[in-house]
Amino acid sequence: MDSVSGGRVVGVTGPLATVEVMEGQEVSQNEVGYVFCQGVPLKSEIIRVRGNLVDMQVFENTTGMQVGDRVDFSGELLAATLGPGLLGNIYDGLQNPLEKLDNLHGYFLQRGQYVSSLDKEKTWEFTPTITKGSRVRAGHYLGKVPEGIFDHQIMVPLSFLGTWEVVDIKTAGSYTVNEQIALLKNEEGREESITMVQEWPVKIPVRTYSERILPTTQLLTQMRLIDIFYPLAEGGTACIPGPFGAGKTVLQQIISRYAETDIVIIVACGERAGEVVETIREFPELEDPKTGRSLMERTIIICNTSSMPVAAREASIYTGVALGEYYRQMGLKVLILADSTSRWAQALRESSARMEEIPGEEAFPAYLESRIAAVYERAGLVRLYNDSTGSLTIIGTVSPAGGNFEEPVTQNTLKVVGAFYGLSRTRSDERKYPAIDPLISWSLYLDLMEDSLNERHEGWVDLVKEAQALFNKGSEIHQMMLVVGEEGISVEDLVIYLKSEIIDAVCLQQDAFDVVERATSEERQISDFLLLMRMVHHDFTFDTKEEARKEMTHMQNLFFQLKYCVFESEEYQKYRKEIEIILGEE
């Protein structure tokens, strides 16, 4: 190490180290450096530069750090390592594979370990897809290797500027990720060796595609409340805020399992380790119904749980998004589940407070809004250079303080997302799961995707809107009943209310722990919803409220039993028949 380079620690408070930079050493914002604490290099990132002093957030526990400790700067921004072999991995917030780390006493994370994100020994079957002499740009494919069920495209590094000529390309064969597979030359005659691995600074969006296009295709989650009432688009964004105990976690787990997408990236950001453990232990056992392979093969887990260092929590979301963008470049459908963005925002708040910045609302830094927007804006459906499309969908959960949606993280997120699934304590207290409150939730994609949704059935979107309206009406009547009592409303209103209750109980509520109920295919959604709407359209005539209640309770029970039956099984047909007899001819 050059003697004039680097710096030394002059102050420490929590995970924030203030470092005096040696004269002649150039530093840049968000540059990575290493603080040598008791001889162990601890990865850190520059988050503020003031004169010859820089503030660095240390991605590790700072116990034992002393004034005078040496600091080396890397000259690089915090980057993700991209290449074949990412799928199926469990990383920490800095993309260290957790399985490869040495553990203290066999169990505990030891600081200062930085392990290669990709397996260096493993060989991949490379097939070139380009010829010598071709002219290429960043993001163009050079060849491919099979990774799980996908062709992992090896591309010109996304950070390359300008046009390059392929001087050399390897023939088909087995190579490790660090072997040269191509040689490129730019217009100035500079040659670069290309391997299967590249680095990308996580905080900068990847823009190597032709254009972003409007998301108009549905991303099927197999959750009826979302797919029917408030659908999500491929390349869209959604936010799930909710008080604790309202079922955010289960909702996320269900989506991560049953969403019809190519790749799922789960960012466990400042949440419980136990939740990640369930995913880590269960996914390898679960079968992806679409491919018949283990669910883990389509999943990457970035895991920086609440007791892991706070600064790495801030990095974890960016790492996840960068990996997602990389796979989007291959024309795949990627879904990112970030749980929870509030913990990420709190990490920002903690470092902001330690830097003694002027606080904004609820002590969050003033740049909270722009940071949130910047993350969600990286989602999108894009047309790649080869005319195929790839999508990155982001669903972020928010954990608002006190369950109050007026707080800054929720509000700033709502400004930038396309769908809002607000969880309510009332619904979860009543055991109505998923506890997404239909009265406050919304999706901009219902209108945006009207054409493609109407392919489900003629006039589908109108039917959905009718169901929404009926549900709202039912809820109003229910409110009224609480004030004037059941005797204060007409039989007709009571029937509307009871119909809305049926929609709620058999369509919106979905049992996440029942083998049949937990995921509803598109085909079944269409069939069952149309039957339900026939019930809604049916003109029931009752003389008394007692009769209405009795008959509608019976109807509700039939639908209820139906939803637990395997689609089109004998039992299913039996209950369906019973319902159809009551409803009569269509």
Add this chain to the structure above:
Amino acid sequence: MIIEHTRITAIQGDIITVPAKEIGYGELAAVKSRRGTSLAQVIRLRGDDVLLQVFAGSKGVATGDQVRFLGHPMQVAFGDALLGRIFNGSGDPIDGGSELVALPRIDIGGPSVNPIKRVIPRGFIETRVPMVDVFNPLVESQKLPIFAAAGEPYNELLARIGVRAEADVVILGGIGLKYDEYLKFRRTFEEAGVLSRTIMFVHTASDPVVERLLVPDMALAVAEHFGVQGKRVLVLLSDMTAFADAMKEIAISMDQVPSNLGYPGSLYSDLASRYEKAVDFDGAGSITILAVTTMPGDDVTHPVPDNTGYITEGQFYLKQGAIEPFGSLSRLKQLIIGSVTREDHGYIMNSMIRLFARSREVEQKLAMGFDKTADDDRYLEYAKLFYERFMDLRVDIGLNDALDLGWKTMAECFRPDEVGIKQEFIDQYWPKGH
């Protein structure tokens, strides 16, 4: 090399500033004042200034007092000899027994467990409290708080579970505990004959505030070492709000920008790093944490219960001497319900709560003076039975008996098609003759 410093340049709250070199962040020091010697911990380095929080408080600390840096962070003695012993907030015995000088000392507040070294918990801990066992069962390695307003019998509930739960080691961490409460815990454990498996770290309300911060870390560090040795450890903490308040005090003394009601922005991370010590080790023991969080003003949106709720795997609400069915939640229950416990458990749990919610609605409706319908009477009857048979804290009944009682209670009030349960379970379990 141990260097002594005799110049304190600033005293603010319980934080003192000492100019010193080559001191590590988090290191421990002994501050000798006319009131005796207290430990202190480095909480900030600023150039050549070292900021220390003094565990016994800064009262009577003089600018010329001696500060001796010890060269290591806070530690606690560890070994089987701890069993049956009682310690104060700085880890010294207060039961009149011998000092534990021969035991090895371990660092407190260590790093977190590598998530891949955890396993999915599957152990059911029966408490014979039906509101817990039936509706929100406790699972080994779970972290669960009891949310309660002042005056609720939370410590009794905690002690009762501590006595009955199947655990190899029970560790009580008392934080700001009233002295009488401490004596009550001690008596309960003694009477039940479980003192020999119990270790108590007790900080009472009159002890120095900063020592509160150490209690959970000491209790959990000891628990962790027992856990790695293969023991199943239950940690009881009371009261974590007192812990958070101590943190607030320190943060304010440090001139930190408060985020909410004066609590530091790091409150979530600070609480999480303690609660996350709950773990089921792959191939070793486990740590289960049951902690009391008192709610100032009975307000669950207060920052302490609010942040806690997001960290823990559920919560129990203790209200008017009973565990509330609404809002109380055990997140891990799905891992054992119907698989470790009886197959009808899940259906009983959901239906009974749904019906009870409806009963509450009926009660409200009637309270507003509306006419009663025939249905309403059945719901009222159900609510009454539910309270007597399940909610009353005095009820002492095993899980399977409680499930049978659940079917019986529903059958006494409702028809099978009103309870929303899959037909095959109705056929199998619905009591005959109803």
